[in-house]
Amino acid sequence: MKSLFERDMSVINVGLQSFADNVAAAGGTVTNLAWVPPAGADAALGWTLAGLVGDPRIEAANRIAYDRYLAAQPRLIDLILAREAMPGLSGDNRRILHSGPPIAWADMCGPQQGAIAGAIVYEGWADTIPAAEAMAAAGEVTLEPCHHHGAVGPMAGIISPSMPVWVVENAEAGNRAFCNLNEGLGKVLRFGANSPEVLDRLTWLGTEFFGVMQAAVRGLEDKNLKPMMAQALHMGDELHNRNAAASALLFKRLVLSLGKLDLDSDAVNRALTFIAGNDHFFLNISMAASKSMSDAAHGVPGSSMVTVMARNGVNFGIRLSGTGEQWFQAPANPVDGLYFPGYSVADAAADLGDSAITETNGLGGFAMAASPAIVQFVGGTPADATANSRRMLTITLGANPAFTLPPLNFGGTPAGVDARLVVDSGVLPIINTGIAHRKAGVGQIGAGITTAPMECFNDAIAALAVSLDAIPMPEGATT
Amino acid sequence: MKSLFERDMSVINVGLQSFADNVAAAGGTVTNLAWVPPAGADAALGWTLAGLVGDPRIEAANRIAYDRYLAAQPRLIDLILAREAMPGLSGDNRRILHSGPPIAWADMCGPQQGAIAGAIVYEGWADTIPAAEAMAAAGEVTLEPCHHHGAVGPMAGIISPSMPVWVVENAEAGNRAFCNLNEGLGKVLRFGANSPEVLDRLTWLGTEFFGVMQAAVRGLEDKNLKPMMAQALHMGDELHNRNAAASALLFKRLVLSLGKLDLDSDAVNRALTFIAGNDHFFLNISMAASKSMSDAAHGVPGSSMVTVMARNGVNFGIRLSGTGEQWFQAPANPVDGLYFPGYSVADAAADLGDSAITETNGLGGFAMAASPAIVQFVGGTPADATANSRRMLTITLGANPAFTLPPLNFGGTPAGVDARLVVDSGVLPIINTGIAHRKAGVGQIGAGITTAPMECFNDAIAALAVSLDAIPMPEGATT
Numbered sequence: 001m002k003s004l005f006e007r008d009m010s011v012i013n014v015g016l017q018s019f020a021d022n023v024a025a026a027g028g029t030v031t032n033l034a035w036v037p038p039a040g041a042d043a044a045l046g047w048t049l050a051g052l053v054g055d056p057r058i059e060a061a062n063r064i065a066y067d068r069y070l071a072a073q074p075r076l077i078d079l080i081l082a083r084e085a086m087p088g089l090s091g092d093n094r095r096i097l098h099s100g101p102p103i104a105w106a107d108m109c110g111p112q113q114g115a116i117a118g119a120i121v122y123e124g125w126a127d128t129i130p131a132a133e134a135m136a137a138a139g140e141v142t143l144e145p146c147h148h149h150g151a152v153g154p155m156a157g158i159i160s161p162s163m164p165v166w167v168v169e170n171a172e173a174g175n176r177a178f179c180n181l182n183e184g185l186g187k188v189l190r191f192g193a194n195s196p197e198v199l200d201r202l203t204w205l206g207t208e209f210f211g212v213m214q215a216a217v218r219g220l221e222d223k224n225l226k227p228m229m230a231q232a233l234h235m236g237d238e239l240h241n242r243n244a245a246a247s248a249l250l251f252k253r254l255v256l257s258l259g260k261l262d263l264d265s266d267a268v269n270r271a272l273t274f275i276a277g278n279d280h281f282f283l284n285i286s287m288a289a290s291k292s293m294s295d296a297a298h299g300v301p302g303s304s305m306v307t308v309m310a311r312n313g314v315n316f317g318i319r320l321s322g323t324g325e326q327w328f329q330a331p332a333n334p335v336d337g338l339y340f341p342g343y344s345v346a347d348a349a350a351d352l353g354d355s356a357i358t359e360t361n362g363l364g365g366f367a368m369a370a371s372p373a374i375v376q377f378v379g380g381t382p383a384d385a386t387a388n389s390r391r392m393l394t395i396t397l398g399a400n401p402a403f404t405l406p407p408l409n410f411g412g413t414p415a416g417v418d419a420r421l422v423v424d425s426g427v428l429p430i431i432n433t434g435i436a437h438r439k440a441g442v443g444q445i446g447a448g449i450t451t452a453p454m455e456c457f458n459d460a461i462a463a464l465a466v467s468l469d470a471i472p473m474p475e476g477a478t479t
Numbered sequence: 480m481k482s483l484f485e486r487d488m489s490v491i492n493v494g495l496q497s498f499a500d501n502v503a504a505a506g507g508t509v510t511n512l513a514w515v516p517p518a519g520a521d522a523a524l525g526w527t528l529a530g531l532v533g534d535p536r537i538e539a540a541n542r543i544a545y546d547r548y549l550a551a552q553p554r555l556i557d558l559i560l561a562r563e564a565m566p567g568l569s570g571d572n573r574r575i576l577h578s579g580p581p582i583a584w585a586d587m588c589g590p591q592q593g594a595i596a597g598a599i600v601y602e603g604w605a606d607t608i609p610a611a612e613a614m615a616a617a618g619e620v621t622l623e624p625c626h627h628h629g630a631v632g633p634m635a636g637i638i639s640p641s642m643p644v645w646v647v648e649n650a651e652a653g654n655r656a657f658c659n660l661n662e663g664l665g666k667v668l669r670f671g672a673n674s675p676e677v678l679d680r681l682t683w684l685g686t687e688f689f690g691v692m693q694a695a696v697r698g699l700e701d702k703n704l705k706p707m708m709a710q711a712l713h714m715g716d717e718l719h720n721r722n723a724a725a726s727a728l729l730f731k732r733l734v735l736s737l738g739k740l741d742l743d744s745d746a747v748n749r750a751l752t753f754i755a756g757n758d759h760f761f762l763n764i765s766m767a768a769s770k771s772m773s774d775a776a777h778g779v780p781g782s783s784m785v786t787v788m789a790r791n792g793v794n795f796g797i798r799l800s801g802t803g804e805q806w807f808q809a810p811a812n813p814v815d816g817l818y819f820p821g822y823s824v825a826d827a828a829a830d831l832g833d834s835a836i837t838e839t840n841g842l843g844g845f846a847m848a849a850s851p852a853i854v855q856f857v858g859g860t861p862a863d864a865t866a867n868s869r870r871m872l873t874i875t876l877g878a879n880p881a882f883t884l885p886p887l888n889f890g891g892t893p894a895g896v897d898a899r900l901v902v903d904s905g906v907l908p909i910i911n912t913g914i915a916h917r918k919a920g921v922g923q924i925g926a927g928i929t930t931a932p933m934e935c936f937n938d939a940i941a942a943l944a945v946s947l948d949a950i951p952m953p954e955g956a957t958t
Contacts, residue, residue, distance in 0.1 A: 234852040235715040235724050236885075245714050248727035252755045255734050259748035269738035276731045372885030373713040382885050406715075406851030406861050407886065 036426045045423065045458055048465050052304065052420050056477040057468060058322075061302035065321040066397045066416045069297040069305075073171040074289035075223040079214045081206075083161035085178050086149045090161070094125060095142040099157025099354040100312025101327040102145055105136045109313030109349050111192030114440020115156035116143065118194025122202050123160050129194055147308055147319075150295070151178040152287045152354035155190035155436055156313075163202070164210045166217075168225065168288040170296050177291035179284040181205050184277070185444060190353075192440035212263055212271040219257040225289045228253075229363075230403055232282075233413070238371035239286040240355055240364030241378055241432040241447055246282035251275055287354065290361030297321050297416070302471050304464055305397060306417040309360045309429060309452055313352040313436070318456045320419055323463050330455035335435050337448015338379045349438040351450045356431045362400050362415025365430035365449060366392045369405040370413070378432050378447045388430050388449075389414060395421040395429065419464065422457040515905045524937055527944050528902050531783065535956040536947060537801075537899070540781035544800040545876045545895045548776040548784075548840075552650040553768035554702040558693045560685075562640035564657050565628045569640070573604060574621040578636025578833040579791025580806040581624055584615045588792030588828050590671030593919020594635035595622065597673025601681050602639050608673055626787055626798075629774070630657040631766045631833035634669035634915055635792075642681070643689045645696075647704065647767040649775050656770035658763040660684050663756070664923060669832075671919035691742055691750040698736040704768045707732075708842075709882055711761075712892070717850035718765040719834055719843030720857055720911040720926055725761035730754055766833065769840035776800050776895070781950050783943055784876060785896040788839045788908065788931055792831040792915070797935045799898055802942050809934035814914050816927015817858045828917040830929050835910045841879050841894025844909035844928060845871045848884040849892070857911050857926050867909050867928075868893060874900040874908065898943070901936040 011030040013020040020032035039045040052058055082097075083089045089097070096119050098112055105113065113133070120132035120141060135141055146153045153159050158180070165178040183201060187193040217223075228249050235245030254275065258268055275281050298307040303321035310317055317327040332351035339345070358364040368374060369389035372382035386407050392414035393399065399412030417429050428451035435446040490509040492499040499511035518524035531537055561576075562568045568576070575598050577591055584592065592612065599611035599620060614620055625632045632638050637659070644657040662680060666672040696702075707728050714724030733754070737747055754760050777786040782800035789796055796806040811830035818824070837843040847853060848868035851861035865886050871893035872878060878891030896908050907930035914925040 231723075236713055244710075245724060245727070248724070248731060251734075252727060252730055255730075256748075256752055256755055259744070259751060265738070265744075269735075272738060273735055276735055375885075376889075381888055383888070406854075409861055410855075 038424045057302040061300045065297040065300040065303040065305045071172045072293040072296040074225040074292045078167035097146040097159040100310045101317030103312045110440040111436045112156045114192030115158040115189045119158045119160040152291045154355045155353040166288045168292045170292040177288045179288035182284045191436045191443040216254045216257045233370040238367040240358040242374045243282040244279040290357040304419045309356040310354045311351045328456040328459040330453035335448040335450040339446035343445035349436040362413040365432045367413045369407045419457045419460045517903045536781040540779045544776040544779040544782040544784045550651045551772040551775040553704040553771045557646035576625040576638040579789045580796030582791045589919040590915045591635045593671030594637040594668045598637045598639040631770045633834045634832040645767045647771045649771040656767045658767035661763045670915045670922040695733045695736045712849040717846040719837040721853045722761040723758040769836040783898045788835040789833045790830045807935040807938040809932035814927040814929040818925035822924035828915040841892040844911045846892045848886045898936045898939045
């Protein structure tokens, strides 16, 4: 014992960093292993988790869910008005959809309130923004998550009945998913802006642009999205915060389709100019495709696969395939990112939008290795981007062979987060995201990286454990 | 000494692999360091090289040449007929340009002969391919390198007076470069095919397509190529064997330009359909841009910077900035690559085409790090691609900050080969290239990686040494 302390100490510390700091302060050589106990050292949760590991009902359910996800074949089949796409928005329903889990008007963040007020005026339900706000506050408009209607929307995620939505159909299972149109950057509704220029653009998107694009999409020779998305991953996109390649590839298809139609050439040129000027145009289609692929895996009793990750600017919510319509929510994490000049984290809204459906689908932060140049937008280095993709493999059910990442030597992108693995490892799903100003109308002020909060996954596996009571154990199986 | 041989041997062998093999065969542990003496152990050449290292005339000349290269601003300003672009092809001149260094008809490889015969028929100088071949063999058509006329052409590299050529102007110095149109894949003139379908396509490219594209190019709002090429490097292109992103980005610009014109819509649609179906469409523009940038550095007395690398299917030729119009030639190396099903290296023509002007410009093999997916086309792994770019930094005058490579943490692409460094290090410039069948008309049979032959660089520095006699040493300078 005495000789131990007479020698130079060389220490490996497992866990708490402060222990390592003390050794270092005393002049010792210390390597800190960043380890945390499973389930955040919560004993009760740890026992719950232990009961779920290797459960044959979960393993079987996850195989079914993951296979359905892998088999999904998203196709861009239409652009129609939201009221035609979703029964909940049809008829005289004054209903507006928003991003993330359910939230009351009074609790919403600035950008989401601003966007809803803008949508109310856009729909003609109120004449002014203050009147629209009063209407929303009085409960005269029903506010529900996009995800409750098979839809997704980036940032504020607002979809109202008269807005066009992309229709992506999973040809394998027939399920459909919807997403609104990308309005470009700057002052746009999804960041809470609702000035006349914003509403004028929405009106143009919902009329002239809608007419041109509906015809173009219906005439597309190749409606398959999966190969195009795979190609974009080989062209530097991760299909969440970087969509330059996919937007350019879609542009080619749309131009060829329009070439076969006899539409007003000025209207066509305005539409194409709008698309060509917006490298994020494909984002909303990537989201609808991701929703259709994740939805294919949803609803398998016993499955611990995450099928929704979404944020409303206050809370982050997830859903598991095996726990139906339940949301598991926690306060959204801040976003660590690069801010546009003049802005800082103090100006930022909390993590916002349904666009994390791309990460749910193995894209975005999960596919960052494919997109080294993304770090110029969200921060970090290309090596970080590759490391992020590799780390996500520790919490996913597998790697999607349809979406290969060149820097991982063409390994598939990590896909299908297993909530058990998140709780066990403490590794959180990583998300590339835009950053909205916390005040309505200012717009995007940066982009960066954030994570899903652990509490969502803790709650989810607790609920999954309860749900297992209703599922019979396979004959001869033991846990 | 005795004790040395009694111990287990652990050997580092420098140089000849066979020495290491002997140690290994005898059971020893050996690490072989792949080293070769400078100048290939040729003592005379070594002394020549030693005389050039650090010569202030060369250093000053290289700074001028390299700065001119870096300052070049290639702009796509026009598409015109070759006879209008190049005085040597105007009037009644029966002159046809080919790729690589000068070569007589009788010595040419099959694809180049086939392409020249096709061009003669295309020009109407002969009615049949056999008649065209007889005409060429009889010397009735002048055959000269593209590079002698400020032009470049991929593979066979054939440019005849009635073919349209892209015009790229370096806005900084005013010099212009030309390249023909990309015909797509399959049976095409540049691989030596000359059947009626090939000539019909050339005729369409030279008439209807020409009319549409000339108008589109002249109306381009943004004619700058350098930022677009830089963007494509962030989208998985290396701008030699992979041009998918740049082709898509150019397509967007062309569509927007055409939208402002009132052209026949069927002709426009045919032109756009042709471009949209050819991910290599941008290659010829990348080549013209590269030629304009490399030419900017050409003609600085004393400079050891390589400004041309080109192959005619028999010989590989280079030019240095400081040695004017001289070619330094050697037999072209074989191409190590991936062959299309049914073909092997036995079917391959030797390395062919002016497209190595992209490597001369820091693109292609030099920029492979930007293009991990290229290895699916040329072989190897993404790690090889990155290693190739890093290795080229050992033989270049610098890294071009305008062309950054994300996997090198946004370091510039290695650019401006210094012939002295090649001879000193034994590291050869690497080139990504297509592989032509050695018989005319079969077409492309693969793609791969090759290198420039060392003899070119040996001869070049010997000539550079002679040229220095005419250049006064700066006052006070010593070698």
